[in-house]
Amino acid sequence: MSMATEPVIAIDGDDLVARLLYFENRVAFARLLLPVEAKEAMEIVDMEDSDSGSKGSSGDLKGADLNETPVERTQRLQSRLHLLITAATMVIQSYQDQAEQLLKEYALAEPAMPYIPIIGGIFACKMVYDLTQFVSSTHFKCYSSLSKLQRTEWNNRAMSTVHAIFITVMSLYLVFWSDLYSDDQLAGPVTFKSSPLSTFVLGVSVGYFLTDIAMIFWFYPDLGGLEYVVHHLLSIVSLAYAMLTGEAQLYTYMVLISETTTPGINLRWYLDIAGMKRSRAYIINGVGIFFSWLVARIILFMYLFYHIYFHYDQVRQIQTLGVFLVTVVPLVLGVMNLMWFAKIFNGLKKTLAKRQ
Numbered sequence: 001m002s003m004a005t006e007p008v009i010a011i012d013g014d015d016l017v018a019r020l021l022y023f024e025n026r027v028a029f030a031r032l033l034l035p036v037e038a039k040e041a042m043e044i045v046d047m048e049d050s051d052s053g054s055k056g057s058s059g060d061l062k063g064a065d066l067n068e069t070p071v072e073r074t075q076r077l078q079s080r081l082h083l084l085i086t087a088a089t090m091v092i093q094s095y096q097d098q099a100e101q102l103l104k105e106y107a108l109a110e111p112a113m114p115y116i117p118i119i120g121g122i123f124a125c126k127m128v129y130d131l132t133q134f135v136s137s138t139h140f141k142c143y144s145s146l147s148k149l150q151r152t153e154w155n156n157r158a159m160s161t162v163h164a165i166f167i168t169v170m171s172l173y174l175v176f177w178s179d180l181y182s183d184d185q186l187a188g189p190v191t192f193k194s195s196p197l198s199t200f201v202l203g204v205s206v207g208y209f210l211t212d213i214a215m216i217f218w219f220y221p222d223l224g225g226l227e228y229v230v231h232h233l234l235s236i237v238s239l240a241y242a243m244l245t246g247e248a249q250l251y252t253y254m255v256l257i258s259e260t261t262t263p264g265i266n267l268r269w270y271l272d273i274a275g276m277k278r279s280r281a282y283i284i285n286g287v288g289i290f291f292s293w294l295v296a297r298i299i300l301f302m303y304l305f306y307h308i309y310f311h312y313d314q315v316r317q318i319q320t321l322g323v324f325l326v327t328v329v330p331l332v333l334g335v336m337n338l339m340w341f342a343k344i345f346n347g348l349k350k351t352l353a354k355r356q
Contacts, residue, residue: 016077023084030091037098041090117200117243121207125159132158142274149222150273156215156223157266163208164262170201171253181250189314191322194246202243202252209236227336234332238325247318248326254304255330258297258337264289283355286348293344297337304330 031038068076132155136143146154174180174197181193213232216224242252264285271282308315308326315326 016074016081020077020081020084023081023088026088027084027091030088034091034095037091037094038087041087041094044087044090117203118207118210121204122211123207124204125163125208125211128159128162129155146273149219152215152219153223154270154273156212157269159208160212161263161266163205164259167201167205167208167256168260171256171259174198174201175250175253175257181253189317190250190311191248191314191318191326192246194242194249198249198253199243199246202239202249205256206236206239206243209239231333231336234329238329241322241325245319245322247322248315251304251308251326251330254300254307255333257300258333260296261289261292264292278354283351286344286351290344290348293337293341297334298341301330301334301337305334 027038027042030041133151136151136154136158143151143154180195180198181190183190209232213229213236216228216232220229238252238255241247242249268282268285268289271277271279271285276282308330315323318326
C-alpha cells in the first residue's frame with residue numbers, strides 16, 4: 001500500500017497522538033494474542049513488524065525531527081494511523097472469519113448440525129438447574145423450607161431466566177443490530193436469510209424448550225397448565241423448522257424477543273415465595289412486567305404482523321409449512337399474550353389498590 005494513495009485522516013494535534021497511541025496499543029495487543037493474523041495484516045498494509053518501530057512508531061510520537069516540518073510530521077502520523085486502523089480491522093475480521101469457519105466445520109457440520117446445539121442447550125439447562133440448586137441451598141435460607149415441588153420450580157425458573165436472557169440478547173442483536181436480516185433486495189428474500197450463528201442459537205433454544213416441556217409433562221400441571229404446553233409445542237415446531245430449513249428465521253427471532261418478559265415473571269414468583277408480596281420490590285416488579293409485556297408481547301407483535309404483511313410476497317416463497325408457521329403461530333401466541341396481559345393488568349390494579 002503506497003503512502004501517497006492513502007486517505008488522509010482529518011485529525012491532528014493531541015487528538016491525533018491520543019488516537020495513534022490507542023491503535024498502537026490495539027495492534028500490539030493483537031500481535032500478542034493473534035500473532036499470525038497480526039503479522040499477515042501488517043505485511044498486507046506494508047507496516048513494520050517490530051516493537052521498536054520506525055520513525056512513525058509510538059515511541060516517536062512526541063519526539064521532534066529538525067528535518068521535518070510540522071505539516072510533514074502530521075501527515076506522517078496520519079498515514080501511520082490509517083495503517084494501524086486498517087491492520088486492526090483486518091486482524092479482527094480474520095479472527096471472526098476463522099471462528100465462523102470453525103463453527104461451520106465442526107459445530108454446524110453435517111450431520112452434526114441439527115444435534116450439537118440442541119444437545120448443548122439441554123446440557124446447559126441441566127448445568128444451570130444443578131448450579132441453582134447448589135447455590136440456593138447454601139445462600140438462600142428460605143430455599144430449605146420449601147417443599148420438594150417448590151424447590152423444583154425454583155430451579156426450573158432459574159433455568160428459564162438464563163435462557164430468556166441469552167435468547168433475548170441474541171435475538172435483539174440478530175434482528176436489530178446485525179445486517180443479517182436487512183431489506184437488501186440484492187441479498188435475496190428476507191425469509192431465506194440465515195447464518196451459522198443464527199442457526200446455532202436456534203438449536204440451543206430448541207434444547208431449552210425440549211427440557212422445559214419434559215419437566216412440565218413430568219410434573220403436570222404443577223409447572224404449567226395446558227397453555228404452557230401449547231406455547232412450548234408451537235415454539236419447538238417453529239424453532240426446529242427455522243433451524244433445519246434456514247427459512248423464516250427473522251420472524252422466529254422477533255417472536256423470541258418476547259422472552260424478555262420471562263425474568264420479570266420469574267422474579268415475581270421468587271418474591272412471592274419469599275414472603276415479599278407486600279414489599280415495594282413487588283410493586284416495582286409488577287409495573288415493570290406490565291410495561292415490558294406491553295412492549296415485547298403486544299407492540300412488538302403488531303410490528304411483526306406489519307412486517308409480515310409488507311413482505312408477504314417473500315413469505316409465500318417458503319414452504320407451505322413455513323407459511324403456516326409464520327402466519328398462524330404468531331397469531332395464536334399473540335392471542336395468548338393478550339389474555340395473559342389482561343390478567344397482568346388486573347393483578348396490577350389489585351396490588352396497587354391494596355397499597356392505597
